[in-house]
Amino acid sequence: MGMSRRQFLQGGALAAAGVALSGKTGEASVDSPVTRIKGLKASTTICPFCAVGCGLLVHTKNGKVVNIEGDPQHPINQGALCSKGSSLFQIAVNEKRLQKVMYRAPGSDRFEEKSWDWALDTIALRMKETRDRTFKVKELNKKDNQEYVVNRTEGMAFFGGAGLDNEECYLWSKFSRAMGVGQLEHQARL
């Protein structure tokens, strides 16, 4: 946005002062909703932080996010947001976001850039190698001294999911179990 938060707040304060002087709100204000979002495309989203599920509007122009604010029609938050929700813009537009696939070789002191194709093929190979090497068909139950068929991949664990969408969680669960992964856990255990 090329503007620090302080400058942004100062701008808001100036605009508010302007309203106070002129005694009327609305179209004349540089911060009026209509002027502010003119020519922008809007879509709705839900906050990615806590589980209140507040609604937000994402404003875009030429394929770039230019503004995010609370959705006034959303029945839970009615346009209001906390400090984290108000900062969603800086998640969408943030130079520290990961933009490339990075790889760190064993013993190396740095990441190197790799292609998606290479990384995904290598990961698939690692998953298969580990699965084949550590697949447990049968396991002894010490309580009855019997062996049972368990068909489990012992050498691999999958973590995470509270930040994924439902549809992603579902495929993650489906994929994990197909891989024989019993060691599937996520943030709900903590």
Next chain:
Amino acid sequence: MTNHWIDLKNSDAIFIIGCNPAENHPISFKWIEEAMEKGAKLIVVDPRYTRSASKADIYAQIRPGTDIAFLGGMINYALQNNLIHEEYVREYTNAPFIISEKYDFQDGMFCSFDDQEKTYDLKSLAYELGPDGTPKRDNSMKDPRCVLQLMKKHFSRYDVEMVCAITGTKKEDYLKVVQAFCATGRPDRAGTLLYAMGITQSTHGTQNVRATAMLQTLLGNIGIAGGGVNALRGESNVQGSTDYGLLFHLLPGYLKSPEFDNVDLKSYNEKWTPTTKDGRSANWWGNTPKYMTSLLKAWYGDNATAANDFCYSYLPKRMGSYAYNKIMDKMLAGGLEGLVCMGMNPAVGGPDSGNARTALSKLKWLVTVDLWETETSIFWKRPGVNPKDIQTEVFMLPAASSVEKEGSISNSGRWAQWRYKAVEPVGQSMSDLWIIDQFFKRVRNLYSKGKGAFPEPITKLAWNYGNGHEPDVHLVAKEINGYFTKDTTIVDKDKTLEFKKGDQVPMFKYLQADGSTVSGCWVYAGSYTKEGNQMARRDQSDPTGLGLFPKWSWCWPVNRRIIYNRASVNPAGEPFNPKRPLIAWDGLEKKWKGDVPDGPWPPMKDDKEGKYPFIMLPEGHARLYALDLKDGPFPEHYEPMESPARNLLSRTQNNPVVKLPKNVSSDTAKFPFIGTTYRMTEHWQTGGMTRSVPWLVELVPDMFVEISESLARQKGLKKGDRVKVTTERGTIEAVVLITSRLKPFNVEGKMIEQVGMPWHFGYAGTAKGDSANLLTPSVGCANTSIPEFKAFLCNIEKGGSKA
């Protein structure tokens, strides 16, 4: 949550214990304040004077880890003073049920404890059954072996003096809390109870939750508008990720993941399908085989047939626990080759994270999928280690953010809400949906081409989500909802319904055990029907005025906004509180009006078709007495594993079914203070999503440790000094924050100080700081394994390397 966020406005008393919504769920306070404007009382019980406490009518301090004493005293007070909702308790709970004569409780222990195995024999603690095979009951609730009388006896030890001696609460504060909240035991009053990790993160966390639920049940506060037991969940979709079974013991829809001795689908169904001999119990889990077969059909498609047990043998079978802490122990011991972290950061988020970081270095390979560098993805170059010594191969994959993809998330009130893609992902980042799809397709390709261990679960997996660049998220959502695999006729009472092959299932009651239906997660059946994507709805109508918003998004189960709502009416179907009716039986039209009821059957007093309201339990009645918890049928106070106090109630110091790990210590000479961790508005979880966001970093730039003014005087500390905090697990350094929000606790007349700290910090990102979890113990709840983050012992000293 049994209820949902907006419903907080319907409460007469809001009881906050073990959570801090003003800080961690700030927008919830919009609805709490709306209730307060109408006269509701806000009660906050917390070790610290939190942002929520600052808004409260009544605040009471509690020592961390003593919630059962606090809540047990409230249960005792309600029972002794007859403040319970008697009709509700008699009709809808197991209070009148008779318990086995073997039941006994002595000196903090229930009977039939196996000291070797550290387990109870739960059979000795079961219901006594009558000749018809249903539990015996005494509706007068006077039989000395009925649940109500056993409960009265058990909690009679929790009198106000004893409770306050344990919790350190001032007696006058305690009585204010008890009186204000127990006043909601009247049918025309609603009290809600809100909790979060202050309740769950304990070696007796499940019993803490049970104590909240028992209190709410006794007061008749479950199933009603403005009531409920409401777990305030911390991540935007942790409700959804739990619903979809991302835990070792679950499959989607809270079906159990198979155990080793569930050798085929028949024995799985026998093990996990409860039965009842009581025709008036809906026993909803009796439908387990329908949901399991529909799941297997979703996963193995046409390959899953009745002849091959619907590919049940392809599922991995568990033996023992693979809970997070067990996996980390195994990793530390070198027992794991690979780990994939989808937006999870074990180097900061788990207990004893120093050990977790060492454990990561024992892996051959690690895949991380995140928006940012996290402590986990750069663990090999963390401060104090030489990367050359770490042989782990790391793949750090860039993920798309929530505004760069489409799909649904479920909030704490179970509302599944649809999000849209506003822009393309930044740089080369990709949606998690695409990444998972690629993992699968590339692994399948390898198994299709060459040899490998048991390839069929992979090569035969149904994975039909279109031919686009990434899976069509709408096709995934439709599979989750479910559809018919052949033309089907269903007779539902007086209606005959015809479905065509491929039709979406309208709701889970039409799912079948014969393979004629698919449903990837039965609790979400109804979310994506022939009427379209229900999760994307934005109709703002609120016909009841209770804030149910039935056509805004979609909520599981069956769009029921408040679960157990059949308990909001008397057995005749009339609302207990006519001024705030949630559902009501219309005798003329023979149907329920209001919220979607917990099942269509007529009211309970209908002898032929009426059903009990607690439909998820085989006995249909809320369990004031639990049958299946490892630490016994009633909550009992035990001290946290690290505690400065002895157990005043019994000689059983800690939860007897939890094994004491090596690196905990109650040596108060070394560690004289109570440590506790917490969160704040400006950061989130391990900080991965906030510590690189400039606005938030400006608001809270650094890790801090919070202490009282008295401890500051004792240690000669002033605000801004560097301090070191040490536990048996490790040491951290931080800036000290001295506030009047923290006060010492009265422990048997001795004032014990507390040290509070946020757990959001680590060595990655813009704002860095030491991780509080370097200090926390890796010992968890007897039933869930959730670690005891909230109550440990520590020392604090001035100084540190950066001082």
